[in-house]
Amino acid sequence: MEGEAELRRADLASEPLEQFRSWFAEARAVLEVPEAMALATAAPGGAPSARMVLLKGFDERGLVFFSHYTSRKGRELDANPQAALLFHWSPLGRQVRVEGEVERLAEEESDTYFATRPRDAQLGALASRQSDPLGSRSELYERMAELEAGVGGGSLSRPPTWGGYLVVPVAWEFWQHRDARLHDRFRYERERPGGWRIERLFP
Ligand SMILES: Cc1cc2nc3c(=O)[nH]c(=O)nc-3n(C[C@H](O)[C@H](O)[C@H](O)COP(=O)(O)O)c2cc1C
Secondary structure (H helix, E strand, C coil): CCCCCCCHHHHHHCHHHHHHHHHHHHHHHHHCCCCCCEEECCCCCCEEEEEEHHHHHEEEEEEEEEEEEEHHHHHHHHHHEEEEEEEEEEHHCCCEEEEEEEEECCCHHHHHHHCCCCCHHHHHHHCCCCCCCCCCHHHHHHHHHHHHHHHHHCCCCCCCCCCEEEEEEEEEEEEEHHHHHEEEEEEEEEEEEEEEEEEEECC
């Protein structure tokens, strides 16, 4: 990139999804895993928790990731279906924040995605009780072996405790690193009925 990158109001797409689409394409060109994102959820009392997950798709409905519905994040989302997502694309000096409401993906969509996963990943999803205490690693291997013996070479179906989540954005923020900490920041907020309000924020 020549000179200092900047993000100008005039260059922003009117739809945040379009802005994300173009930044994501640029991130894909320079990063191995641009889809890695931090996912923040909160317990009913308000205590936040965060972990990395992988963005598996995005469209006008929202952003999709997959996980265990019975995990800590799953339990927190059951009680409080709101989340924040965060991407940091260091080589581009960019950060994207997304805040939104969370719903489960339709079962058929989760089935379809599960069917595309490598068999090891499918077995892992079936064997793991994500976020529960695990006595030893061998316990996990035993669960995998038992499962494999149980199904033989047969195909595996998605366990009902594992599937997709859709984050439906209510706000997005696009942050571009600039010299001397004078970064560019633009926040999109969803306005009824359906448009977006865009404002520049102090960095
Ligand atoms: C780069 C990266 C990508 C990850 N992707 C996922 C993912 O897509 N889904 C998932 O359930 N866990 C993923 N994990 C593991 C989570 O960070 C986390 O350890 C796990 O989901 C349990 O979180 P919880 O106990 O808060 O529910 C990923 C970890 C890393 C470092």
